[in-house]
Amino acid sequence: MKRLGDIATYINGYAFKPEDWSDVGLPIIRIQDLTGNAYQANRYNGEYAPKYEVNEGDVLISWSASLGVYVWHGEKAVLNQHIFKVVFDKTEICKNFFVHQVQGILEKAASATHGATMKHLTKPVFDSLPFYLPPIEEQYKVAAVLDKVSDLIAKRRQQLDKLDLLVKSKFVEMFGTYPANERNWDIGTIRDVISEAKYGSSRPATVDGQYPYLRMNNITYNGELDLSGIKYIDVPEKELPKCTVKRGDVLFNRTNSKELVGKTCVYDRDQMMVLAGFVIRVRVNERALPEFLSAFLNTDFSKQMLLGMCKTAIGQANINAQEMQNIGIYIPPVDLQKEFVTFKQQVNKSKTTINRSLEKLETLKKALMQEYFG
Known part of the structure; x- marks a missing residue:
């Protein structure tokens, strides 16, 4: 058994400041x-040390907040802090074997941490x-x-992405x-x-809390x-x-990094949950359906508008x-909104089938990871 430090050299990224963007x-x-929660919104046009350059196929490891290992498939880029670039200069190794095993190692490291995030x-x-580190043939x-x-697994996720795109296209159509x-x-x-817009609780999460706590991370970029x-x-x-939230509430993420402010979804559960203060609980009136309002805010044109609205302070952006x-917003007839919701519900049935297949594949992968790496 080796240690990760014996396998490769890990180069931490550079602390780019807003004035460098x-x-x-x-x-x-x-x-x-890397996690898919945003896209390259910021660029750097100055000089940089070659060690911070990232090219196609480089292995990157995020070691802060969201632990994970990734293979870069984008254009040439520069690496921000809190991410390692892996340089395989210490031992003979199969890159994909390294990626799979480190993924499992980081998952265990995260699950072994208790208390605060x-x-x-x-x-x-x-x-x-x-x-x-077995012989290279076994790797x-x-x-x-x-x-x-x-x-x-990647194909199933691509299918889900295409269905999300289909819903957005139908909305614009x-x-x-x-x-x-x-x-x-x-207009x-x-x-x-809407009939009301209220902030969630500002209280901190607790280890043995009584109620599930919905936070901004529980709303995806796609809604x-x-x-x-x-x-x-x-x-x-x-x-x-x-x-607390109830079925049909629209949840609007008011504070986050700039490109993530405005993430919106509909709460579609019956379980009572407490909402965090960085999210606004919105309840619609008779002129709009929750799914219509959420879909409107998740369109590409709305996301561009939200980017322009954000007020940024100390690394966080906000829309109160x-x-x-x-x-x-435009306000089409509710009957037409219902037609859109019916279409979305049909698409959701297909997504449910794909998600079940995805869950089985992810369970299989976890079992194989356990068998190979313990």
Whole structure:
């Protein structure tokens, strides 16, 4: 058994500051760009040390906040801090074998951390993590099996992405874009189609909290509710009506990194959950359906508008409840909104089938990882 520090050299990225950002030059790779929660919104047009350059096929490891290992498949870029670039200069190794095993190592490292959310994995701890290094022939055999399962998982995820794109395309086909309003619908603001907009709780999560705690990370960029990694919280009973969610609530992420502000989804569960303060709970009136409002805010044209609205301070951007309610919107007839919701529900049935297949494949991969790496 080896240690990760024996396998390769790990080069940490550079701490690019906001004043280094540009609209031209090389993309700056941040953790969000690796996890799929954002796209290369910032670039760097100055000089940099060659060690910070990232090219096609380089292996990258995020070691802060979101632990993960990735193979870069984008254009030439420069590496931001909190990410290692892996240089295989210490031993003979199959790159894909390394990627699969480190993925499992990081998952175990994350699950072994209790209490507060893991902030980062220090370099000494990272270097000391055990690594199984069999002969190179066995490495390639193991990697080939895991590659096949991973490819199937990637295809299922691509199918889900295409269905999400289909829903967005159908929305624009039915309602047009805004502010162009090609269909000449009634015009108003979000304030005109909602009955209330309230912030969630500002209380911190607790280890043994009584209630599930919905946070900004539980809303995906594509507008889905993701309850993986759910936290818990204790809230006095008298405060619950102000900060709990119910089926049909629209959830708007008001504070995040700039490109993620405005992530919106519909709460489609019956379980009572407490909402965190960085999310606004929106309840619609008779002029709009929750799914229509959420889909409107998740369109490409709305995301561009939200980017322009954000106010940034100390690395975080924000759109407050009043600003959110002032956003312009077209208001088509509710019957037409219902047609869109029916279409989306049919697509969701297909997504459910794909998700079941995806879950089985992910379970199989976990079993294989356990068999190969322990």
